[in-house]
Amino acid sequence: MERERSAAAVMLGMAGFVVLAVSEHEGELEQAVETTADLVGCPTCAAVAELHDRRPVWVRDLPSAGRPVTVVWIKRVWRCRHLLCPKRTWTETSVLIAARASLTGRARAEICRRVGEDGASVAAVAREFGIGWRTAMSAVREHGKARVDDPVRLAGVAAVGVDETAFQAAAPTRSTSFVTGIVDLTRGRGPARLLDVVAGRSASALVSWVDERDLS
Numbered sequence: 001m002e003r004e005r006s007a008a009a010v011m012l013g014m015a016g017f018v019v020l021a022v023s024e025h026e027g028e029l030e031q032a033v034e035t036t037a038d039l040v041g042c043p044t045c046a047a048v049a050e051l052h053d054r055r056p057v058w059v060r061d062l063p064s065a066g067r068p069v070t071v072v073w074i075k076r077v078w079r080c081r082h083l084l085c086p087k088r089t090w091t092e093t094s095v096l097i098a099a100r101a102s103l104t105g106r107a108r109a110e111i112c113r114r115v116g117e118d119g120a121s122v123a124a125v126a127r128e129f130g131i132g133w134r135t136a137m138s139a140v141r142e143h144g145k146a147r148v149d150d151p152v153r154l155a156g157v158a159a160v161g162v163d164e165t166a167f168q169a170a171a172p173t174r175s176t177s178f179v180t181g182i183v184d185l186t187r188g189r190g191p192a193r194l195l196d197v198v199a200g201r202s203a204s205a206l207v208s209w210v211d212e213r214d215l216s
């Protein structure tokens with residue numbers, strides 16, 4: 001049993017989590033997981049906590065062998081044993097799965113990488129992950145934003161261009177919604193890097209993006 005457990009944990013590849021069960025529904029995998037935490041102290045008084053409840057949260061994770069994956073994290077709710085302690089109960093957290101997130105952190109990063117580095121369309125990546133176009137697009141925006149806002153990322157950028165078509169093709173039913181990728185076209189940098197993704201048609205979006213950053 002211990003061997004099976006560790007094999008499942010290795011397959012999952014999320015430190016501090018183990019797989020409890022894996023099931024398949026209509027070509028998608030569902031992995032029930034929990035943290036390895038079993039001895040937890042109260043953050044207020046440090047007394048050893050008691051298990052109070054378990055509450056599942058569902059998040060999309062990296063696809064596995066071409067199948068979209070949902071991770072069901074069976075979160076523990078802990079209770080402080082001391083009646084006078086103000087902490088009472090609290091729910092465990094993880095940096096790997098943010099509170100109220102619909103994606104694991106690594107899924108968000110991979111969606112951004114597939115669109116920004118591989119040049120995959122948002123629609124194709126959304127299908128791979130089993131999520132809607134909007135969810136995939138906001139993962140690209142949110143995950144990419146921190147990197148785009150990093151001034152070092154824009155250092156040495158001498159030429160920028162736009163990549164509208166990749167995103168235009170990925171737009172859902174409304175043909176009027178456009179987003180534009182701002183691409184680093186500086187010579188000698190190899191393949192074009194995606195610097196940002198902004199709403200709007202290419203020309204006006206590019207002009208306002210450059211204005212905001214004073215690259216000229």
Ligand SMILES: [Zn+2]
Nearest residue numbers: 042045080085
């Ligand atoms: Zn306490």
